[in-house]
Structure formats: structure tokens, C-alpha cells
Amino acid sequence: MKFTVERAILLKALAHVQSVVERRNTIPILANVLIAVQDGTLKLTATDMEIAVVEEVPGVQVTRPGRTTAPAATLYEIVRKLPEGAKVELDHAGGDASLKLRAGRFNTDLAVLPVEDFPSMTEGKLPHGFSLPAGQLRELVDRTRFAISTEETRYYLNGIFLHATESDGTRVLRAVATDGHRLARVEEPLPEGAGNMPGVIIPRKTVNELRKLAEETQEEIAIRLSDTKIRFDIGTVQLTSKLIDGTFPEYERVxxxxxxxxxxxxxxxxxxxxxxxxxxxxxxxxxxxxxxxxxxxxxxxxxxxxxxxxxxxxxxxxxxxxxxxxxxxxxxxxxxxxxxxxxxxxxxxxxxxxxxxxxxxxxxxxxxxxxxxxx
The missing domain is CATH 3.10.150.10 (DNA Polymerase III, subunit A, domain 2)
Structure with missing residues (x-):
């Protein structure tokens, strides 16, 4: 694998994916980002086995297609500290060889782990789909996430409950969060395609990653989900997450x-x-x-x-x-x-x-x- 990309483009893509990576974990490969290039497109993937973020970056100068993994936090810090306007070359000869990074007079070698060890978060079928303007999605998140519980024993409160329901005779998409001390309930008109969606609890970490990504766009965000997973397509970024397997309390009673x-x-x-x-x-x-x-x-x-x-x-x-x-x-x-x-x-x-x-x-x-x- 060998390709060249502008520092600003690579930095933006790495910023999107590396924040998913846990700094401390017992599985070394989860500290790495999967890097793949082919047909002029760079694809970066990071996961913690609960969330996966994938970004595709077009217009990359590819000399030799291929795939490898590299430590996400280290790669991000190096690219962040390179001078603006730098051209970054990443070169991996394959196998156990290190990943060589060059930019101007700077060069470094990064240890890699086998691509075969990188986990795949297969989505399965996501039968329900709809879209929301980025501004509406940001409002739903901003007005509810402060009330998400941080008490791990009540895991079913550790997220936002998103569901379709009726309010004053009108069908709405409603987001609810509570920690037992306060409750936030916000709704938007029900988008087309969301009428039969199951009620789902989106985990706190996913909510925070989604909010950061939604900040960068004003376009429609496509959402697909099942009973167990949810996927957000935000421009060139795809965020996939497992859902909390639990029953949200009957909040209307309180x-x-x-x-x-x-x-x-x-x-x-x-x-x-x-x-x-x-x-x-x-x-x-x-x-x-x-x-x-x-x-x-x-x-x-x-x-x-x-x-x-x-x-x-x-x-x-x-x-x-x-x-x-x-x-x-x-x-x-x-x-x-x-x-x-x-x-x-x-x-x-x-x-x-x-x-x-x-x-x-x-x-x-x-x-x-x-x-x-x-x-």
C-alpha cells in the first residue's frame, strides 16, 4: 500500500474516526485504525466493538493499493503536528513491515498489526430508514443528552430513547432521556419512513460521536435501524452502533x-x-x-x-x-x-x-x- 494525501484532508478524516478508539483496552487491535486505499479512494475505519466509524476520502493519489492498520492516536497526533499544506505519504510494503510516513523532511515508522485481526462490525439487516435535516437531529440531541444517566447499573438509562409516537393527535419522532432526577422530552414531526420503527435506546457514547459529526453538515442525515443496531450516514462518514438491549421506563407516568x-x-x-x-x-x-x-x-x-x-x-x-x-x-x-x-x-x-x-x-x-x- 502506498498513497499520498494532503495533510488537512487526512487530519479531518482521522479526527472523525480516532475519537471512537478507546485509549485503554485489553485488545491491541482496537487501538488501531484500518487504512485501505483503492481506485483513488482512502477508507478509514475505527471501532471499539460497540461503535464503528467509517470515512471514505476521494481524490487520493494511490501508487499501490492495499490495506494495513496503524495506532490511531499516534497517527492522529503526528498528522496534527505536521505543517499546514504538507503532503503526507503513507507506505506499507506488506506483512510485518512497518508503516512509513513521510512529509517533507519528516519521516517516521509506525508499528502495524495484521489486517486479519481487525474486527468487522457487520450490520445485518436494517429494515427501517428515514432522513432528518442535520439541524433537527442536533436539536433532538442537544435538548436531551444532558439528562442521560451515567449510572452504569441502570444501563437502560445510559442513552436517548428514540421512538415514533402520537402527540395531540399528530405523529411525532420523540427523543427522551432521564437519570431519575430530571427528564428531557423533545419531539419533531415524524419523518417519512419512521412510522413503523421500533423504539430504540442510542448509547451515550454514540450520541456524543453523532453530535460531533452532525456539527459539520447542514445536509440531510440518513438513518437506518433495526432492533439491535443503528446507522447514520453523514456526508462521507458512516457511524454504526449497537443499541442498548433494555426496556426504557414508561416515562409518561412521571x-x-x-x-x-x-x-x-x-x-x-x-x-x-x-x-x-x-x-x-x-x-x-x-x-x-x-x-x-x-x-x-x-x-x-x-x-x-x-x-x-x-x-x-x-x-x-x-x-x-x-x-x-x-x-x-x-x-x-x-x-x-x-x-x-x-x-x-x-x-x-x-x-x-x-x-x-x-x-x-x-x-x-x-x-x-x-x-x-x-x-
């Missing part, structure tokens, strides 16, 4: 229906005040208390070591017409939700101990549930 005490507050002033008040304590779980009265909101927090802090927001940014209420929330959870909201935050309370519904006043298709803390 969404309150009768919360009739409505607080509307300007997002910017509210989020900044929460940040200032919460700074009094270094404990991440320390609650911020909301004391709410007619068109008036007092935020407060206390710390045994640092003392107490409070800030008052008044009628120019607060609208509240119900009976007085006191309720506490973890500051980080409040911020995670308000980060998803553009201007006006709408809180729907029942009382000081019941789950609270939070909405973006301008985007009713997004709904959040937040569990209160004792204050």
Missing part, C-alpha cells in the same frame, strides 16, 4: 399533568442569578431555594462553610399569579435545563415537593421534568 402554578421568568437573568447564588457552596448537590410570590422571586442558598447568598428578581423579569411557594432544586440541574431555552422559561408547579414541569415558552415541543430537593 410527567405531571395537573401542575397549575405557573412561573414565567426571563432565562438570562434567572440563569445568571442562579449561578451567583450557587457560588456560595462548593457542594454540587447544594440546593438553590426559590421563594415565589406574586410577580416576585427570591433565590437563596446556604453553606455551612461559606454562609448564605440570595438574589431578588422582580416584576420586569418574573410573572407569577398563584399562591406563594417555596421549592428547591440542584443548581446544576436548573442550569442544564435553562441552557436549552432561548428566552422565556416556564415553570409549572404543583407544590414544593412534587415534580416540576419546565418548558421553553417559545418551543412547546420541548418539555423537561425536574425533581425538587428538600430545603
Amino acid at each position: 410527567i405531571p399533568r395537573g401542575n397549575d402554578k405557573i412561573l414565567r421568568v426571563t432565562k438570562k437573568e434567572f440563569a445568571e442569578a442562579v449561578g451567583r447564588v450557587a457560588a456560595i457552596s462548593s457542594e454540587r448537590s447544594r440546593p438553590v431555594k426559590l421563594s415565589i410570590d406574586r410577580n416576585h422571586l427570591l433565590l437563596s442558598a446556604t453553606s455551612a462553610e461559606q454562609g448564605q447568598a440570595q438574589e431578588e428578581l422582580d416584576a420586569d423579569v418574573v410573572k407569577y399569579e398563584s399562591s406563594p411557594l417555596e421549592i428547591g432544586f440542584q443548581a446544576r440541574y436548573l442550569n442544564d435545563i435553562t441552557d436549552q431555552i432561548a428566552d422565556q422559561v416556564e415553570f409549572c408547579f404543583a407544590d414544593g415537593s412534587a415534580p416540576t414541569v419546565v418548558r421553553d415558552a417559545a418551543k412547546p415541543e420541548a418539555l423537561y421534568v425536574l425533581m425538587p430537593m428538600r430545603v
Whole structure:
């Protein structure tokens, strides 16, 4: 195998695939990227056996077609540190020979592992398929992934639940995530072809890789899936992932229906005040208390070591017409939700101990549930 490619093109492709590779693993070949060239096209593949990313790069100058593997992180770091505009030549004579990399006056040899050892993540049949504009997919991910659980024992919460359902008489594609403390539910109009899709749980790592790749395009992203796997075609990149084998909880049961005490507050002033008040304590779980009265909101927090802090927001940014209420929330959870909201935050309370519904006043298709803390 021997080919020449521009440094910028190779670097971009390596950046897409190498982040899938686990830095520490017990199977050496999984630290490598599979490099294949033929007919003027470079194909890079990386996998951790749960996710596989493949990118095809056209327009490569191929002297000798072939395949080999190379350490992904090392190759990426070398290419990243080469000067802009450099032409990179990769040359592998075959067998156990090292992979030679040359760029200008720089050259290095990289150890390779046999191509035959590189695992193949065969997809099988993916009978369900539809497309989403990249912007819509980014919104679904951004507005839900913060609520994905990191508790490995509840593995069925370690991803986003994507499914087709009905909302107010309209069929929608809905994404849901929860960690038991907060829940995020966001929906988009159901795309053509998604009506019979199974409900699937997309793992957290896959969600994060997908979000990075979706950032680079404004085009439609093709999605194909089965009960066990999902594939995203994003330009020249193909991301394939196993799905979480578990049952997502009946999330609708935890969404309150009768919360009739409505607080509307300007997002910017509210989020900044929460940040200032919460700074009094270094404990991440320390609650911020909301004391709410007619068109008036007092935020407060206390710390045994640092003392107490409070800030008052008044009628120019607060609208509240119900009976007085006191309720506490973890500051980080409040911020995670308000980060998803553009201007006006709408809180729907029942009382000081019941789950609270939070909405973006301008985007009713997004709904959040937040569990209160004792204050």
C-alpha cells in the first residue's frame, strides 16, 4: 500500500474516526485504525466493538493499493503536528513491515498489526430508514443528552430513547432521556419512513460521536435501524452502533399533568442569578431555594462553610399569579435545563415537593421534568 494525501484532508478524516478508539483496552487491535486505499479512494475505519466509524476520502493519489492498520492516536497526533499544506505519504510494503510516513523532511515508522485481526462490525439487516435535516437531529440531541444517566447499573438509562409516537393527535419522532432526577422530552414531526420503527435506546457514547459529526453538515442525515443496531450516514462518514438491549421506563407516568402554578421568568437573568447564588457552596448537590410570590422571586442558598447568598428578581423579569411557594432544586440541574431555552422559561408547579414541569415558552415541543430537593 502506498498513497499520498494532503495533510488537512487526512487530519479531518482521522479526527472523525480516532475519537471512537478507546485509549485503554485489553485488545491491541482496537487501538488501531484500518487504512485501505483503492481506485483513488482512502477508507478509514475505527471501532471499539460497540461503535464503528467509517470515512471514505476521494481524490487520493494511490501508487499501490492495499490495506494495513496503524495506532490511531499516534497517527492522529503526528498528522496534527505536521505543517499546514504538507503532503503526507503513507507506505506499507506488506506483512510485518512497518508503516512509513513521510512529509517533507519528516519521516517516521509506525508499528502495524495484521489486517486479519481487525474486527468487522457487520450490520445485518436494517429494515427501517428515514432522513432528518442535520439541524433537527442536533436539536433532538442537544435538548436531551444532558439528562442521560451515567449510572452504569441502570444501563437502560445510559442513552436517548428514540421512538415514533402520537402527540395531540399528530405523529411525532420523540427523543427522551432521564437519570431519575430530571427528564428531557423533545419531539419533531415524524419523518417519512419512521412510522413503523421500533423504539430504540442510542448509547451515550454514540450520541456524543453523532453530535460531533452532525456539527459539520447542514445536509440531510440518513438513518437506518433495526432492533439491535443503528446507522447514520453523514456526508462521507458512516457511524454504526449497537443499541442498548433494555426496556426504557414508561416515562409518561412521571410527567405531571395537573401542575397549575405557573412561573414565567426571563432565562438570562434567572440563569445568571442562579449561578451567583450557587457560588456560595462548593457542594454540587447544594440546593438553590426559590421563594415565589406574586410577580416576585427570591433565590437563596446556604453553606455551612461559606454562609448564605440570595438574589431578588422582580416584576420586569418574573410573572407569577398563584399562591406563594417555596421549592428547591440542584443548581446544576436548573442550569442544564435553562441552557436549552432561548428566552422565556416556564415553570409549572404543583407544590414544593412534587415534580416540576419546565418548558421553553417559545418551543412547546420541548418539555423537561425536574425533581425538587428538600430545603
